[in-house]
Amino acid sequence: MSLTKAVAITGCDSGLGWAIAARSARQGLLIFAGMLQGTDTDASLALKNLCAHTYPIDVTKTDSVIGFRDYVQDVIKDHPNCKLYAVVNNAGVMTIGDYEWQTPKIIENTINVNLLGAMRVVSAFLPELRKSATNRSINPRIINVASHCGLQPLPGFGPYSASKAGLLAWTRSLRLEQRQHGLHALAFIPGGFVNSSNLLSYQISQGEDMVEYLSEEQRVLYEKKIKTLCNYLGSAANSTRFDSMNDENIMETFFKALNDENPKELYKVESWRYMFYYNLLKLPVPEAMHQWLIKKFVNFPQIE
Template identity: 30%
Template sequence: MNLAKNKSAMITGASSGIGKATALAFAKVGIDVVLVSRNQEKLASVASAVEQTGAKATTYALDLADIEQVREKISAIAAESPVNILINSAGMGYTGNLSDTPLSDWQAVMNLNLTSVFQCILGVLPTMRDRGAGTIVNVASVAGLQPFPSWGAYSVSKAGLIALSKTLAAEERQHGIRVTTICPGAVDTELWNSDTVGIKLERAAMLTPESVAQSILHAVLLPEQAVIEELTLMPSAGVL
């Protein structure tokens, strides 16, 4: 049985990192993808790579940090390009002691890492309920399970995302919707290059985005009677 047949996935944060790797992993098994990110130029590059595999790619430039518009825009995208899988991989890193974190920074982290995910989910939920099936994968972090010093706002946002996933799973399983939370350890992505992350770790020892993507693909391709509710994926070197 081809468990990838007739599947289509919306992937946020699809222009780089885990989102990009997931798009390519899905495409290689025949899952069409709807790519969402701020950067249209990067999205076009990912779409080109996807289409070389024979899968279909559709791109939508959307700033998920603008949370007031997210639900409406995602709902419109889902109506235009129907999907039965949602991968929430967009997010930002942030380091700094809680006592030194400005309220504006705190809110920016919560908006992108947690509230935008909530809004994306609400954007696709009605059509998934109508079909009586769907899979939602939220990319959280091991920092949401065990907070680390100097990662306060980030850890709180990911812990909130884990709680969101568990609540959603409990509410939506009656509608045939599966919810999976992936909690990776350190992953070698552009997050470590951002201005909001001031901690440097050994990137060669980190997980690759492709490793995380393979775990997401595995969860998505399980028979509908099974679900991985939560998966912690760590570098073999442990916590870096």
């Protein structure tokens, strides 16, 4: 089979990243799957069995990103009819907890991975994508995986919401800048799929870091809340496999973003629950009612 389109994806160790890499490979695309946990994992081996190319990448490190780009370019050279078609910034981290609880390391890493990491990847691949855009049959694109939290910030998601709101704003700007080159930039919001990913796999250990970071006065106020919340959230990641993502609505919406000839600025998946609450949150209700709605939506255990 002659491969004509290459796709580079970050964050393929589990969840959405693994699922889109696997399905794209099955559909005949030349796939480059960036793996933070390396290329000897079960997730990596499963992708290799689908003829995807896996590569270790840490998006917080410029040298690692450049290494990924160089690897992609070197492999594409072996496929003379193939061009870089899409770069998908899927790598992301999320720690849930009030802003006051979160350590500087957690906060900085959230911004570094979710926003600056995507920027590093795009900076590395932009020249090659623009080159692909000179071929009108390729129609290349950048897809940044964002979040509803970037549209509607929620308590407990402060740094995460900030990183995803920044990602959305930057994507809009990038879209306007690159339009003249025939290169599309767009955002994809997949909706909730925590139980199908490893996003919360570090929540319990990070909860311990949060408690350790608190002052004695803060610990009296927050220690029990932090432990209860982190144990509740951490249980969601205990039995998650790398290939647990099987939400067809999420997958079909992503592949519209990947394949549409004239892609929109934003592709969004909303369950009826998300749609119901997010529309209610847009209403001009008193702030107390607004907070009550958010608590009902988030539905975290309440510890007084």
